[in-house]
Amino acid sequence: MDIMKAAHVLGPSDVQIKNVEKPQxxxxxxxxxxxxxxxxxxxxxxxxxxYSQPSMRLGHEPSE
Ligand SMILES: [Zn+2]
Incomplete structure (x- = not known):
């Protein structure tokens, strides 16, 4: 299983970096x-x- 890091918003002012499975x-x-x-x-x-969704990922603004 390939792993990558992702920034998740778990609630107001609660951001955590988690290891998640890479997308297929x-x-x-x-x-x-x-x-x-x-x-x-x-x-x-x-x-x-x-926004009120339970777990949202950040990072849709890629950079070089
Ligand atoms: Zn944006």
Missing amino acids: VGSGEILVSMKACGVCGSDLEKIYGK
């Missing part, structure tokens, strides 16, 4: 290894409780 890549898909990513406004809204 399907036909015509690629898996990109990110070294760094930004935190944008929608990530901050998740961190400060403006």
Whole structure:
């Protein structure tokens, strides 16, 4: 099982880095290894409780 790290919002102001299983890549898909990513406004809204989903991942702003 391949493992990667992911930043999860577990509740208001509660962010934890967890080891998670790497996603399986399907036909015509690629898996990109990110070294760094930004935190944008929608990530901050998740961190400060403006969304109510149980466990949300951060990091949709990739960087070089
Ligand atoms: Zn964004």
